[in-house]
Amino acid sequence: MRLFIAIILLLGGGLAAIATTWFFLQTSEDISELEKTEAARIAQPELSAKSNEAAEQPAAEQPAAEQPAAEQPAATSKTEEVLPAIVMPTIDVARIGPDGSAVFAGLADTKSTVTLFENDQLLTQSSANSQGEWVAVVDKPLSPGKHLIIAEMTRLDGTTQRAERAILVELSATENDTPLVALVPMTDNAVVALLQAPKELARSDTATVTVDDVLVAAPEIYIGTLSWAGTTSLRIKGMAKQGIAVAGTLGRLGFGPVEVTDAGTWQAIIDSSSLGNAPVMLTALLLDKETEAIAKTGFEVMPAQLEIGRDGSEMVVIQKGDMLWRIAYRTYGNGIRYLDIVNRNKARINNPDLIFPTQIFALPKTD
Numbered sequence: 001m002r003l004f005i006a007i008i009l010l011l012g013g014g015l016a017a018i019a020t021t022w023f024f025l026q027t028s029e030d031i032s033e034l035e036k037t038e039a040a041r042i043a044q045p046e047l048s049a050k051s052n053e054a055a056e057q058p059a060a061e062q063p064a065a066e067q068p069a070a071e072q073p074a075a076t077s078k079t080e081e082v083l084p085a086i087v088m089p090t091i092d093v094a095r096i097g098p099d100g101s102a103v104f105a106g107l108a109d110t111k112s113t114v115t116l117f118e119n120d121q122l123l124t125q126s127s128a129n130s131q132g133e134w135v136a137v138v139d140k141p142l143s144p145g146k147h148l149i150i151a152e153m154t155r156l157d158g159t160t161q162r163a164e165r166a167i168l169v170e171l172s173a174t175e176n177d178t179p180l181v182a183l184v185p186m187t188d189n190a191v192v193a194l195l196q197a198p199k200e201l202a203r204s205d206t207a208t209v210t211v212d213d214v215l216v217a218a219p220e221i222y223i224g225t226l227s228w229a230g231t232t233s234l235r236i237k238g239m240a241k242q243g244i245a246v247a248g249t250l251g252r253l254g255f256g257p258v259e260v261t262d263a264g265t266w267q268a269i270i271d272s273s274s275l276g277n278a279p280v281m282l283t284a285l286l287l288d289k290e291t292e293a294i295a296k297t298g299f300e301v302m303p304a305q306l307e308i309g310r311d312g313s314e315m316v317v318i319q320k321g322d323m324l325w326r327i328a329y330r331t332y333g334n335g336i337r338y339l340d341i342v343n344r345n346k347a348r349i350n351n352p353d354l355i356f357p358t359q360i361f362a363l364p365k366t367d
Helices: 002-025 035-044 044-056 069-082 204-214 303-309 324-334 333-344
Strands: 090-096 102-107 112-116 120-126 134-139 145-153 160-162 167-172 180-185 193-196 218-230 233-241 247-251 253-257 265-271 278-285 291-300 314-317 360-363
Touching: 044 167, 090 167, 090 180, 090 193, 102 145, 112 134, 180 303, 193 314, 218 291, 218 303, 233 247, 233 278, 247 265, 291 303, 303 314, 324 333, 333 360
Parallel strands: none
Antiparallel strands: 090 102, 102 134, 112 120, 112 145, 120 134, 145 160, 145 167, 167 180, 180 193, 218 233, 218 314, 233 265, 247 253, 247 278, 278 291, 314 360
């Protein structure tokens, strides 16, 4: 009997070791549910340790809901010391196989939904657990080439927030080559971190140069502000990356192409005298040297929305991840002036913490 038990334990340990090694060598396009579970365990050694530590707590401390009401505040206070009320979404782990198989892990608000996407195309979604940990496996392998993968968190109240760093992947067409993977900044406060690199590029004297060389952002364009440049002339301003010119339409009215400056800014003026009162689409296309469209943005505009800027105020178009505090800091150099924006747009802002993409708010004039 002892010999039989020993054989069972030996086989169990061997299978566990094979499963662990198999995850890192697997290049199949079909990732099963067992692979996802094993990938999560391997990709999150630190997060698993936290879960194990929580599991080792005495059972008497867990059923907080059964404790008398008088003891509840102490338990809540202890929890708040461990888990802050608001957590910035992060991507902390990215494992990309030579075949394009991908596993990501990070932190987010408890019970929130984390969405990974590339160029507005959804790749996969995951839910953060009670410790704020999330793991996501991309079902369809990434194709050879460069990818910029962004993480966005959706809280239980419906608000969204993007991670300050995205994942840059450079995948070779040769399946034997290790992909280059780096965390790249999406804000001024974030920093670059090299997570994975081909062997010939992994030396410390070349890694930094390699990351800087491949940090070529995907083509991007957005409309930032609108303002009146006369009774009927509407000025449109925005930012762009990688293109050289912008052209667009406001309903049936066209504008451009206009040049994208070295700083990545662009602006156009369009005559809106024949616009009418019906809702119209405002679109902008980013053009390359061959005048081919490489990026596009757009949203529906109610002409009545633009009347708020008739006093000469510039009107800001809300983007994904925008916050009034950040808009005020960017516009006035003082975040507390978001209160001025709220007061200026009382009829349009019910809750300063709940603003949505493509909303248009007037910016009070600077002193």
